[in-house]
Amino acid sequence: MTIPADRIAAIEARRDELQALMATGDLPSDRFVAVSKEYAELEPVAEAAGLVRRLRAEAVSLEHMTHDGDDELRRMAEEELHENKAALEAAERALALALLPRDAADARPAMLEIRAGTGGDEAALFAGDLFRMYQRYADDRGWRVELISASASEAGGYKEVVASVTGAGVFARLKFESGVHRVQRVPVTESGGRIHTSAATVAVLPEAEDVDVQIDEARDLRIDVYRSSGPGGQSVNTTDSAVRITHLPTGLVVIQQDEKSQHKNKAKALKVLRTRLYEAERERLASERAGTRKSMVGSGDRSERIRTYNFPQGRVTDHRIGLTLHRLPEILEGQLDELIGALIAADEADRLAALDEAA
Numbered sequence: 001m002t003i004p005a006d007r008i009a010a011i012e013a014r015r016d017e018l019q020a021l022m023a024t025g026d027l028p029s030d031r032f033v034a035v036s037k038e039y040a041e042l043e044p045v046a047e048a049a050g051l052v053r054r055l056r057a058e059a060v061s062l063e064h065m066t067h068d069g070d071d072e073l074r075r076m077a078e079e080e081l082h083e084n085k086a087a088l089e090a091a092e093r094a095l096a097l098a099l100l101p102r103d104a105a106d107a108r109p110a111m112l113e114i115r116a117g118t119g120g121d122e123a124a125l126f127a128g129d130l131f132r133m134y135q136r137y138a139d140d141r142g143w144r145v146e147l148i149s150a151s152a153s154e155a156g157g158y159k160e161v162v163a164s165v166t167g168a169g170v171f172a173r174l175k176f177e178s179g180v181h182r183v184q185r186v187p188v189t190e191s192g193g194r195i196h197t198s199a200a201t202v203a204v205l206p207e208a209e210d211v212d213v214q215i216d217e218a219r220d221l222r223i224d225v226y227r228s229s230g231p232g233g234q235s236v237n238t239t240d241s242a243v244r245i246t247h248l249p250t251g252l253v254v255i256q257q258d259e260k261s262q263h264k265n266k267a268k269a270l271k272v273l274r275t276r277l278y279e280a281e282r283e284r285l286a287s288e289r290a291g292t293r294k295s296m297v298g299s300g301d302r303s304e305r306i307r308t309y310n311f312p313q314g315r316v317t318d319h320r321i322g323l324t325l326h327r328l329p330e331i332l333e334g335q336l337d338e339l340i341g342a343l344i345a346a347d348e349a350d351r352l353a354a355l356d357e358a359a
Contacts, residue, residue: 008049015046048095055088105206106172119198121155126183127200128157136334143167176343179306208278222246228257
């Protein structure tokens with residue numbers, strides 16, 4: 001995709017304008033914050049635009065030199081023109097990527113939800129493996145994982161686990177993990193050595209801020225409190241600390257009972273509720289804009305089998321992009337960058353292709 005010269009000039013002019021505004025020192029604090037934010041977002045785009053402009057000008061100059069001067073000069077110009085062409089193609093692509101519309105939720109923290117699917121106890125164990133994989137990936141990136149709720153399986157692992165993940169660029173990197181993850185391995189309880197196939201569902205939702213979802217607690221919510229259920233002994237709650245919140249306009253229900261404090265359970269339940277309402281609104285708006293469209297990379301269609309973890313062959317296959325890596329142990333230890341990087345690249349390629357078709 002070739003970016004017109006006048007658009008490149010407009011990008012650089014706006015960057016210079018913002019830079020001059022910040023240098024005046026006369027802006028009110030709120031205006032300065034807004035200008036600084038726009039400048040920070042535009043600066044890398046303007047740098048990419050400037051590189052394209054310079055390489056284009058250099059190409060024109062070199063092209064003239066290939067037709068003028070002595071043989072030695074023409075030969076040198078042709079060599080440099082060849083190098084310039086490769087650099088310009090890379091710079092044009094980088095600029096096109098920088099200009100792609102960004103998902104407004106990319107910079108947000110995310111709610112990670114993992115649920116055991118088909119496969120009984122083995123599916124619950126696999127759900128636990130996935131949760132630990134994401135925990136380790138988060139640790140490597142300096143993110144923070146806060147457990148919101150968990151329903152443990154008697155055999156180990158989780159029937160369901162929900163966690164909040166906060167840090168730089170969390171949703172941007174985790175959003176492609178939504179979908180059905182399948183595992184093929186011999187369960188520890190299998191005496192005959194047969195390979196079983198089980199599944200777990202992963203959902204990654206951008207966390208909502210208070211301004212995103214307007215909730216009138218008095219009119220929109222029914223809040224019920226009751227005694228938490230759980231194992232016997234000292235861990236049984238003797239107070240009504242469990243919270244069930246029903247969002248009356250949508251019928252959405254959130255239950256939280258992991259904390260001993262009713263106040264903490266209510267706060268966590270409201271956090272989950274806001275996130276799910278925000279995601280529902282995102283999906284509604286996306287559907288209105290794009291209509292019904294086939295599932296593609298990053299669509300988050302949870303009914304789609306997106307990835308298989310095959311233990312006998314030590315491989316992980318992402319079915320959306322046809323990528324197979326024979327590094328299953330490392331991936332389960334949280335080394336997900338190669339997989340996630342490939343998914344991001346595929347998504348960018350799809351969006352660039354769509355822009356080319358529309359142009």
